[in-house]
Amino acid sequence: MLKKFGKYLLPAGIMALVAAFFLIGAANLETPKTPGKIEPPAPPAEPKDAVVLYTNDVHCGIDGYAALAALRAQIAEEGLDVIVVDDGDYVQGEMIGGYYKGTPIIELMNAVPYTLATFGNHEFDYGMDQLKKLIGMMKFEPISCNIDDLTTGKTLATPYKIPRTSLALTAKSRTASQRRICMKRSSPPLTQPARKARRLSSSSRTSA
Numbered sequence: 487m488l489k490k491f492g493k494y495l496l497p498a499g500i501m502a503l504v505a506a507f508f509l510i511g512a513a514n515l516e517t518p519k520t521p522g523k524i525e526p527p528a529p530p531a532e533p534k535d536a537v538v539l540y541t542n543d544v545h546c547g548i549d550g551y552a553a554l555a556a557l558r559a560q561i562a563e564e565g566l567d568v569i570v571v572d573d574g575d576y577v578q579g580e581m582i583g584g585y586y587k588g589t590p591i592i593e594l595m596n597a598v599p600y601t602l603a604t605f606g607n608h609e610f611d612y613g614m615d616q617l618k619k620l621i622g623m624m625k626f627e628p629i630s631c632n633i634d635d636l637t638t639g640k641t642l643a644t645p646y647k648i649p650r651t652s653l654a655l656t657a658k659s660r661t662a663s664q665r666r667i668c669m670k671r672s673s674p675p676l677t678q679p680a681r682k683a684r685r686l687s688s689s690s691r692t693s694a
Contacts, residue, residue, distance in 0.1 A: 536567040543606070544572070544591075545579025551594045558598060569649050570598055570626075574606025577620065587612040592623045600626035601649055605633065605642075617642075 561568045577588030609617055621628050631645035
């Protein structure tokens, strides 16, 4: 019997070993995982409220800058975006402005700090060279779109500025609030030609 089937035993044994190795390898293969539910990306963070603090015609009312700086810091601590802007006429009006030609006022505005400021007519009271010096001192952004420097052919300051905040200005966004800061002078401005003219006109009519 062995002699009859012996010639088939070796090939059959080899085939059995190959089949065994194949089965062992197949058993070790990981079953492919079916893909799970794809999670959508996280929604963007809700934008903060933005508060705009603005001043104008301060005319060297230096007593108000400390209160403005404190208010700005308080709002920032609440997690809100704060933008501080001035609409002009800040370097003239009191002796401190006239004597030092506006430099202490810019230092105070830097300390608040302001974000943006434009020029009023009184920023030109000390001449163009002094105004350029004051601009060089500013740590905030001066903006003006309609004043050209004839020596360079360019605008005296950046025409406009869009401050970076987390506020998304869309129909669904939260609104930006504005708060006006009242900064009073301790005395009237030094130069008031219009008021003087009105007083003279009134006195002349009374005497007549």
